[in-house]
Amino acid sequence: MKAYRPRSNLTTHEVHNQPEPLCDYNLYLTDQPVQDAFTRFGKASAGARLTAFGALLGSDDILAQGDLANKHLPELKSFDQFGNRIDEVEFHPAYHKMMQIGSNAGISSIAWQDDEADQGHVTHAALEYLQYQVEGGTCCPLTMTYASVAALRHQPDILSQWLPGILSCEYDPRSLPADQKTGLTIGMAMTEKQGGSDVRTNSTTATAIGDNMYELLGHKWFCSAPMCDAFLTLANTDQGLSCFLVPRWREDGDRNSLQIMRLKDKLGNKSNASSEIEYHHAQARMIGAEGRGVATIIDMVHHTRLDCCLAPIALMRQALSQAVHHCRQRTAFQKKLIDQPVMQAVLADLAVEVEAGVLTFMHIARKFDDSAENSDARTYARLAVAVAKYWHNKRCPNFVYEAMECLGGAGYVEESILPRLYREAPLNSIWEGAGNVICLDILRTLQKEPRALELYFAELTPARGTNKHLDRAVSRLKDLLKSGDNHEPQARRLVEQMALCLQGALVVQFAPTPVSDLFCATRLGQDWGHAYGTIPPRHAVDQVLSRVWQD
Template sequence: MTLMDAEPRTPSPATHDVTNQPPPLTPYDASDDAALLEGLRREGAGWAEAGLRRLGLRAGGPEAQEWGELANRHEPVLRTHDRYGHRVDEVDFHPSWHELMRVAVAEGLAGAPWADGRPGAHVARAAGGLVWGHTEAGHGCPTSMTYAAVPALRRQPELAKVYEPLLTSREYDPGLRVPTQKRGLLAGMGMTEKQGGSDVRTNTTTATPTAEPGMYTLRGHKWFTSAPMCDVFLVLAQAPNGLSCFLVPRVLPDGTRNTFRIQRLKDKLGNRSNASSEPEFDGTVAWLVGPEGQGVKTIIEMVNCTRLDCVMMSAALMRKTLVEAGHHARHRGAFGARLLDQPLMRNVLADLALESEAATTLTLRLAGAADRSVRGGDGPEDERAFRRIATAVGKYWVTKRGPAFTAEALECLGGNGYVEESGMPRHYREAPLLSIWEGSGNVNALDVLRALTREPATAEAFFAELALAQGADARLDAAVARLRSGLGEVTQSGARRLVERMALTLQASLLVRHAPPAVADAFCATRLDGDWGHSFGTLPDSADFDGILGRALPPAS
């Protein structure tokens, strides 16, 4: 009998059925976060809640989630020349990038708060970033820089009069054209150079005055300029009287392209959807912003804004990955029970939830300080001093917690979290960036030391904030006393330890005042009183896991 003579085989059944896999998380409400909504109201932007809830549903919807995935899979492409050999220096983006940008700008996540007279407008923007950040992080770079450019540009009122209405517009109008002929503009920045990085005083790009007052020509090279398809850039260069700030448009008023030669796009660990470039200036036309020699002073407000956004984006990333981990644990079973019911997994998720709530609460407090600082009113000097130091403290600590947090959240999904389809590897690659942009950890720690020694009002404002929780928790009171007593002994080498203690004490004070007892008690017991291990998931058995997780995780769909 041959094989040909054998009776035909019947098709074999499938080797397995798909069971014990969680359903898709999408659609979900990215604004369904008690800490976020409570902070929004507390910091004066309760009027924005309905719009935030609408944005949350859109951010967690399948269309926006797909935009985020596609924008990172199809990375931007540099075109230095057109088919005829003309220099164009353009970057092409996938359509999904433009959809993300269109929503972000329309929702006021770029410069819009500066044109909004309502108290809390800057808080509403930060809350919107915490929600829309559930899509993807790369397009947050140009919106952040546009937001931050406005107060710096106001140092030159005649330029602000022309550009500010377009930078605060809610219309996304891509493409290189004469700025004043567009419906809305985006701004970038060109600060760092290869020889100096954060030490911008070593910049070698030169600025030569022209016959026209306020107009200069630049010559030099920038090492890390993101979003090169923005319409205008704030650039640092050495003028005759020292380091100065300049406005550089990509297209000049007469319609010609300004010299902005993009040498290459950076091949980055994460943030792949966003183009980061090395532009070269050679006879590039620029307009002075602020006095000559005061470039750093001119951009300091810009730095405060972008540092706040680094805190906000880290907090958004924490919340997004916590939601993913909680969803997986709710639907996945192991060893006879759902992961969410396993004591050790509950400990991990509760510990992550504490970290996420502390980051979100601090973000909104910083946004409230920013809002009140720019608007004036009762006690603006105290708020400005608090904002000055607390933003640097928050930037250092929250962005440092991001990589460890996202790694732990990824691990909650096991092998499923390690594959690209889950989205968790993209979040993990994104997390380290936020502690590097706008000053690395050392830069921010030294900035805190500088503020404490040169601006005594910052320390007074910081401790005044902590005093609002005095007497509510003995562990917090003890931590504040230790912090105050140790201020006079800090050296440069101890700056990181000091800033860490300041951040944890500040977060604890906010949670003691505003969070439920389950959250505040567990945070103080672990972060302040030492009842904690060296990784997430080491909360004491006395922690109220039900109270923490019931508040943090959205209800099952």
């Protein structure tokens, strides 16, 4: 946040050669790679929406709101002053402001609106990419609300009740029954202490009480955004693990017996009230077929993974924006930092990482849109989103650190956004399946759906013969896939190579030649060191950097 007319002529010295804070800018119009990717994969008429949203998010006021939402943390109020159980979480007004602008923009709803049905997932992805750069905690309930529709479709009668509130684009923070609110948010509660990602070990039970109504008894180790209006969850019936929708309010108008035991004290994502909860005979409705809970909720997980693969790229973009903004203003050794060859190498290396990531998540989001009418697109998207989620998140923490180093000490202090980005950087690798879980999921997909691998290589085919490094990398990947039946010990290596080949194919087809040449020479050609900035000579770094920031 920019201070109002600070003093620079002090008694002991004059303050100079210090960059202005990055504020009052348009996150969308300054970002050429995302504009180009949206033009290719998105709906042209949504460009005005993204431009307006980028301007709003980059305003001094909203940047400050994102900061405040993470400094003033949510508080759990288990009881009211008279000892009545309420299980409410109180948030700072800045959190509600960020939720409001995200909801109003359509982050949680636009993918399912009829007039956006053809490319709504691409628009959703672009909107969330912009919001995540300013405030990540609110993106969790927005993401879950967006993704919930995919699971609720398994129960059309319940979907019809909840969908109008999900699609309303209104944010209504009041604690009221769903039918009294102008807008709804949907959360998720799956993991338990004993199992984590192994949800088949869940011990929560569901007892039928008639008319597709059940009572749930058990605990959930993680329930993010506990002020949502309902939660998709898993519990065991006589037929096995099943999926349920648990509203915060019962149908008779009383509070449901969903108790918030505590809020998690997390490394980052501070504005989001992740919690531990218990169901004390909480009323719930079954979603989908009994005993098919994992198959039902996996559709929600599939969509949340899209946001988990774009979120690290958003963090990386914001970190890169901060680094480039600083280097354009800061002078050292008689030159602007941006003109120093060694700094140019670092920034160009960071820039191609972001551009490849943007193309990848936009490409995958388009496959989500195509999935409505195309089973091959659906099969491919399930594989590709997992591959991208794994790789993008593995790249994020060290990327943010390198951007922080570009600012030196100014990037390490809490007045900067970079410490918040750094704390946020590991998050999306852990959520919705940590690295090993994702890699094992991919191996299972390759075994059970061979068609998915055929479709993956088909996506690489248009780039064949255009870059020698890419061609060799694809050959190495095929050799790796042929090297026996047990790929589990090499699962991470395999998924990494799949991610890099996909990114390489996309940049070769859709990015400017200086970007694709640098990406392929380093990531695929093995002409690269062990840190950002160790790029080979003779690459047009000035042309790469010209795309990073558009004045």
